Amino acid sequence: MGGVGLARATILRIHLERCLAALLGVFLLYPSAEAAAEVSQAASHLSGYLKIDTVNPPGNESRGVAYLAGILDEHGIAYSTGESAPGRGNLWARLEGGDKPGLVLLHHIDVVPADLAYWDFDPLSGEIRDGYIYGRGALDTKGLGIVQLEAFIALKESGQALNRDVWLIATADEEAGGAFGAGWMIENHPEVFSDVGFLLNEGGGVQKFGEEMAVMVEATQKVPLWLRLRSVGRPGHGSAPQVETSVTRLVRAAHRIAETQFEPRLVPTVKAMFQGLAPLQAEPLAQAFADPGSAIQDEEFMLALQFETPELNALFRNTCSVTRLEGSAKINVVPSEAYAELDCRLLPDQDPEAFILELGRIISDEAVTIERIMGFTPAVSSTDTGLFEAIEATSADFLPGSHVVPSVSGGFTDSHFFRDMGIVSYGYAPFVLESVERRGIHGNNERISVENMDRGSLIMTSLLERFTVD
Numbered sequence: 166m167g168g169v170g171l172a173r174a175t176i177l178r179i180h181l182e183r184c185l186a187a188l189l190g191v192f193l194l195y196p197s198a199e200a201a202a203e204v205s206q207a208a209s210h211l212s213g214y215l216k217i218d219t220v221n222p223p224g225n226e227s228r229g230v231a232y233l234a235g236i237l238d239e240h241g242i243a244y245s246t247g248e249s250a251p252g253r254g255n256l257w258a259r260l261e262g263g264d265k266p267g268l269v270l271l272h273h274i275d276v277v278p279a280d281l282a283y284w285d286f287d288p289l290s291g292e293i294r295d296g297y298i299y300g301r302g303a304l305d306t307k308g309l310g311i312v313q314l315e316a317f318i319a320l321k322e323s324g325q326a327l328n329r330d331v332w333l334i335a336t337a338d339e340e341a342g343g344a345f346g347a348g349w350m351i352e353n354h355p356e357v358f359s360d361v362g363f364l365l366n367e368g369g370g371v372q373k374f375g376e377e378m379a380v381m382v383e384a385t386q387k388v389p390l391w392l393r394l395r396s397v398g399r400p401g402h403g404s405a406p407q408v409e410t411s412v413t414r415l416v417r418a419a420h421r422i423a424e425t426q427f428e429p430r431l432v433p434t435v436k437a438m439f440q441g442l443a444p445l446q447a448e449p450l451a452q453a454f455a456d457p458g459s460a461i462q463d464e465e466f467m468l469a470l471q472f473e474t475p476e477l478n479a480l481f482r483n484t485c486s487v488t489r490l491e492g493s494a495k496i497n498v499v500p501s502e503a504y505a506e507l508d509c510r511l512l513p514d515q516d517p518e519a520f521i522l523e524l525g526r527i528i529s530d531e532a533v534t535i536e537r538i539m540g541f542t543p544a545v546s547s548t549d550t551g552l553f554e555a556i557e558a559t560s561a562d563f564l565p566g567s568h569v570v571p572s573v574s575g576g577f578t579d580s581h582f583f584r585d586m587g588i589v590s591y592g593y594a595p596f597v598l599e600s601v602e603r604r605g606i607h608g609n610n611e612r613i614s615v616e617n618m619d620r621g622s623l624i625m626t627s628l629l630e631r632f633t634v635d
């Protein structure tokens with residue numbers, strides 16, 4: 166890159182740092198809300214839920230099922246439960262309604278482990294202090310689960326006639342891929358989903374941009390494609406290097422993949438996401454966001470984007486990260502086989518088979534083969550639905566002036582299981598989070614404010630009424 170280009174890239178980078186700060190949620194803290202004098206039902210339910218150890222592995226989600234079941238019992242709401250394996254509990258409950266396609270409220274019971282050395286409090290304390298509820302899972306996703314539960318109970322207790330069934334589903338194993346949770350439910354209880362048309366799950370949230378807010382509703386995800394490169398060659402002694410070995414071939418193949426920048430392109434949901442966020446950006450980003458089709462043709466822009474926010478750069482292209490390497494078990498033995506693993510993430514319209522063929526052309530070595538470890542099918546949920554409209558109307562009521570923006574996640578959740586079934590699935594959480602709070606997701610010191618739980622419960626209840634009561 167030449168001097169002028171570098172200078173421009175640096176300026177762009179500084180702008181990106183300043184402007185994208187908001188998108189990443191790096192804002193200044195504002196004083197937290199005063200602790201509620203009395204603990205609300207939502208806060209106290211969450212506090213109890215956080216005290217229950219459902220760290221996956223091993224999960225022990227049946228403990229969480231028992232806890233949720235106890236609350237449903239108190240409110241006279243029937244439910245079913247099932248274990249996919251000993252201790253791996255799942256729960257589902259239905260409010261019966263009319264013939265319109267049903268709505269599922271989904272969250273996962275399991276949480277990721279917490280590294281106690283980096284936490285300032287016990288991750289299983291569920292303590293309520295200074296306006297926050299503390300514990301692993303507060304954001305991912307016990308907090309959302311409780312907000313869904315409060316709305317579900319409120320809808321039942323309102324006695325209103327529903328135009329469709331509303332399901333509350335709590336599953337195991339999301340953090341390890343969902344085979345013992347959402348995947349098991351679909352296999353073993355397909356009847357639950359036979360009349361379901363819509364689903365709300367984790368993956369969304371409300372982001373602040375100065376005084377403004379964007380309600381991000383996740384409509385699709387990058388599609389994971391996990392691959393294993395296997396290279397074969399003549400084994401031998403480390404003291405007598407050959408011209409080519411399994412390892413030299415593998416390293417070359419991995420290098421070729423790592424050096425490849427896949428062609429940037431714009432898929433419709435990513436375009437809608439960036440254009441939706443454009444009014445919330447300062448120049449020069451506002452312009453780039455408003456016309457992302459042109460912006461992604463600018464190599465310097467894309468490079469700056471990758472420097473500062475690799476997760477945004479990844480929304481414009483297929484990507485592959487080389488994450489694992491395996492060669493000889495002994496330092497003086499040249500092995501006959503060597504391996505590399507690739508975490509590739511495809512744009513939601515990419516044909517995985519065609520992508521694997523492209524990788525083969527890039528590697529260009531017949532001694533290196535590509536095996537598929539894991540892959541999903543691409544799927545996008547339309548935002549042209551009554552549910553999306555209901556989210557817009559509810560957001561206008563509770564978060565005046567907010568922009569509702571469809572979004573694309575670089576990672577994945579259980580939503581892919583349901584999008585594959587043709588169920589319109591949105592990542593949606595009515596929580597306005599500060600950056601410091603968001604870092605708690607899979608990180609340290611996870612917590613959620615009582616304000617978010619209380620307001621979130623009201624928003625979710627209002628959304629349900631709007632969508633399920635005529």
Ligand SMILES: [Zn+2]
Pocket residue numbers: 273305306339367
């Ligand atoms: Zn989660």
